[in-house]
Amino acid sequence: MFAVETTPYAVNAYAVPVWLAAVACLLLGCLVLIRERWSPVSLSFLLLTLTIAGWLFTFAEMYRATDARLALWWAKLAYLGIPCIPAAFYQFTVSVLRIAARHRRMVWIAWGLAMLFAVAICTTDALIAGLYHYWWGFYPRYGWLSIPYLTFFFGIMILSLRHYWVEYRRAVPETIHHRRIRLLMIASSIVSLASLDYLPKYGIGLYPFGYVPVFVFLILAALVVWRYHLVDITPAFAAQQIIGTMAEALLVFDQDGVVRVVNQAACQLFGKTEAELTGRLFAGLTRSFLTPAIVSTLHRLGAVHDVEVTLVANESQGSIKVLSVSASLMRDSRGEPIATICIARDITSRTQAEEELRQAHEELQQAHAALQEAQLQLIQAAKLESVGRLAAGVAHEVKNPLAIILTGISYLSRHVPSDNGRTRLVFDDIRYAVRRADAIVKGMLDFSAPKTLQFSREDLHAVIERALVLLKHEIDKARITVVKEFAHRVPRLQLDGNKIEQAFVNVLMNAVHAMPQGGTLTVRTALRDRAVVVDVEDTGPGVPEEALAKIFEPFFTTKPAGQGTGLGLAVTKSIVELHGGAIELMNRPEGGVRAHIMFRAEGGEPNGQEAHPHRG
Amino acid sequence: MAKKRILIVDDEESLTRVLKYSLEETGTYEVGAENKAGAALATAKTFKPDLILLDVIMPELDGGQLAEQFKADPALHDVPIVFLTAITDKQEVRAHQHLLGGSPFLAKPVELDEVIACLEQQLGRLPPQ
Incomplete structure (x- = not known):
């Protein structure tokens, strides 16, 4: 091959730094690409470094060439790429300024013009009309096309610088973006000095030191990359970061219920690594998340929110967790469901x-x-x-x-x-x-008597008997049958015998007054749950329901005028409550009234009395 | 049967009057009445009663205090006292028992027959019930 023969080349010290700059430029482009994970900005930066490296490499070879034809060949080759430099610079500019979407058309125009110039330059002598031979080597000589070409070149460069300036003014001062633009603007201004390399193309013997500002530009650009990141925050990139930093556990199940994606929070929740969780079918786990209710709602509505799920999160520890699960279906481009995304929040402590x-x-x-x-x-x-x-x-x-x-x-x-x-x-x-x-x-x-009691251990049945004796005359007069159903082994109780006797007289008197034409008066005792219960029942007409609520109020009576003072039951209630007991009155379903009196039986002792139903 | 001399000490003038008339009309009692507790001791010394019917709750001096004065007087020391009281609650009576000194009492309101029965019993003309 003509171009790679070594004989037409000479060792040229002036070509070395240019060649080195080309290599450094390529390295930097690759470094940015790797660091920025193939982001659009890093790709455009790589494109720019490729075009610059191409220019520098071909020019270095041109300097080394000893033969004019060979040098011209390198010059033409160089101009296959050099018109692309402003286009690549412009693309990098709009990418790094995040205005590419607004200026896409201009990017295409720049690239289109670059291609036109490249073809024109390589196929005609309109731009490279010949060569100069300077002291550092051969150098292209510009023809008439140089005027539109340089207009294109500088026009694009100036447009790029203008973008930098506008965005710099628009950026919030002292933010990362602001500082990044400032540094890139300085770098771009410096790289523009490389345009002095055009002077020798018009016969002015100024050594083309353009690789120096280019090198400085590259260092500054590297600094921008290193310090401020040129990476674009794309949805895909952000999604990965978000998943990693989510406090909620994320699980993606495929159509077979196999876990396909988990995040760090899910790993922590289940005490397993990502490798242990993904690609495997955990039947229990899948059942817990994809319950019939959730699956049904998902297929109906496409998503469910905050469904409470209880599961054993860590089988080895047996820890039961309550999770709030939200789920949605992941669909393919045809809209067919391909996976279920579950986001679970641990609400155990909250629950x-x-x-x-x-x-x-x-x-x-x-x-x-x-x-x-x-x-x-x-x-x-x-x-x-x-x-x-x-x-x-x-x-x-x-x-x-x-x-x-x-x-x-x-x-x-x-x-x-x-x-x-x-x-x-x-x-x-x-x-x-x-x-x-x-x-x-x-x-x-x-x-209103003083509420002090004279306690002694009393046989409740004997107290009731005494009260009945006091009322014997009234009972007999009304021809009332008395039935006593006294329970076995009712303990003796701590009572004020006189007061309780008075209370029973009042209750029994009410029952007697309720049956002026005769009836049955039943007195029943029972031992229930550490309480002694006394029921006094009559077979009278009962008490109107609305009167029951007021029955224990002083001066309230349902008896005819002159028969009752309205104080009997109030006094009775007061006495029973003083003994820590309770009394209530109710209408019996079978007719008549039941007075239900309870006394606490703690500490009492059974008196061994046997029930002896008795009619008197 | 010689008439027994009864002294009624009560701040209720109407009550002492109706009691006086009622007892005197039985023909067996000579009744004196005193409505001022403070003057009761002097009246009793002058009247020389065989029995004193004494109200418990009175202004100036209550029946208990007055009873102590009678008991302290040699001339009245052995004169039986029957208390006439509006206190009917057993516990209240018990609380005043030290004042009543074991003397019987009649609870107001009381039927005349009950009063007479009690007086006769205390005067030893009726056996205790």
Whole structure:
């Protein structure tokens, strides 16, 4: 081959730095390409370094050539690539400034013109009309085409510099982009000095030192690459980075349920490496993520969000995790689903916290309800206490006038002849009225009595029996049958016998009053869950439901006027509650009323009494 | 049967009057009444009662204090006392028991027959029930 023969070449010291610059330029282009992972910017930079390296290499060979024809051949070869330098520079400029999309047409125009010039230069002598032979070697001599060619060359270069300037002004000061443009602008200005290499082409014997500014440009460009990165943040590049930095676990299952892609978070979640997880079918894992519900929703809607999934994340540790899973279908270009992308967030601690919060909330609600109940009871107790205090004061004052009336009636009745029936009847009415008033006052006094109890171990059955004895006259008068169903082994209870007796008298009296035409009075005791329960049942007409809510309020009565003071059940409730017990009244489904009284049986001892149903 | 002298000490004038009339009309009692607790001791010394019917709750002095004064007086020391009280609650009575000194009491309002029965019993003319 003509061009590679060694004889027409001489050792030329001036060619060496040019040749070295060409090699350095190529190396730099490759370095940027590798470092920037084949990004569009790095490719355009490589293209630029290739064109520059081509220019320098061919010119170095031209200097070394001793034969004019050979030198001209190298010159022509050089100009196959040299017109491409401004086009490559322009492409690199718009790429690095991230304005390539807006100036794509101009890139094509630059390359088109470059090709036209390259063809024209190589096929005609219009640009390279001949050679000069300078002291450093042969050099091309420009013809008439040099005017449009240089216009093209400098035009493109100036356009590139203008882009740098505009973007530099537009960039936010002191950002990385701003500093990058500034450095590239300085590098581009310096490389423009290489255009002085054109002077010898017009006969001016200035040594073409263009490789020096080119070399400086390359160093500065390398600096830009090294310090500021020329990489483009493309979706593909970003996606990889995002997947790696995601806090959520990412898993991509193929159509067979095989894990194809995982990220670092998924590896941590399952305690496995990426290699262990991918390419394998974990039936349990796939089932946990791709539940029938998720798969069905995916095929219907294409995506699901925040579905709660519980699974054993690390089989060796047996740790159970609660995950919030979002999934979507990955489709091919025809829209056919090819994989399922699952993103899982570990919400175990949040779920636990929520559960704890829910429990705390429930407890709080219960406490709140209890507090409200206690508050109501307090209000009620305070109300009753004030009523009681008032009643006690009134009672003492009422007793004296009642005493005067009653004694007065006794006195007057002795002065009325025994045959004066009407007057005697009136006196009896007055006497009865005084007794009623006295009963009310007595009830008020009971109600307001000091809330201290004289406790002793009492046999509850004996207390009930005593109360029944007190009411025997009334029971017999109304022809009421008494049925006693006393439980076995009811423990003796700590009670104030007198108070409890009074309470039972009140309850039994109510039952008796409910059955003026006779009936059955049942008294039943039972031991249930450490409580002694006494049920007093009558077969009367029952109590209207709306009255049940008020039945324990003082002065509330359902009895006819004159029969009840309205204090009996209030006093009873107060006594039972003082004993830590409870009382409620309800209508029995079969008719009549049941008074349900409970006492705590802790610490009690069974009295061994046996049930003995009894009719009296 | 000689009339027994009964002294009623109560701040309720109407009550002492109706009691006085009622008891006197039985023909077996001579009744004196005193409505001021402070003057009761002097009245009793003058009246020389066989029994004192004494209210518990009175202004100035209560029945218990007055009873102590009667018991402290040699002339009245052995005169039985029956308390007339508006206190009917057993616990309250128990609380005042030290004042009542074991004396019987009648709870207001009370029928005349009950009063007479109690007086006769204390005067030893009726056996205790």
